[in-house]
Amino acid sequence: VSASQRSRILFKVHDYPDWRVTIDDARVQTANGPGMLMEVMVPKGDHVVRFxxxxxxxxxxxxxxxxxxxxxxxxxxxxxxxEQ
Structure with missing residues (x-):
């Protein structure tokens, strides 16, 4: 992901506890976005985001x-x- 500013990624799945998200191999917390979808904030710059x-x-x-x-x-x- 290349972000020109701090950005939000909305992943189109429900935010269940079994999901794990990392940004540049560091685990990050998810949030409930609109419709209970999974949301992650990404800092400015180039990053590798893994769900x-x-x-x-x-x-x-x-x-x-x-x-x-x-x-x-x-x-x-x-x-x-x-037995029968």
Whole structure:
């Protein structure tokens, strides 16, 4: 990004906690822009702005519990079917 003055970038996605934004490899805070879209302020000058999305540890744990639960249900269902 080349900004002739301090500027605002409005990223057309909702500002969820899993989004990470860096300017020149330094993490920056996002703000809620219009319509709850993600907004970042960029200082004057030439910069590299990166938006990345990553799951939090809690999200990963929830997905893991779901998969393990589904596998357990399949095993229990197969055992119950074999007993009949």
């Amino acid at each position: 990345s999305y990553g799951l939090r540890a809690l999200d990963i744990a929830c997905y893991l519990v779901t998969v393990v639960s589904l596998l357990l249900l399949v095993v229990l269902w197969r055992d119950a079917k074999n």
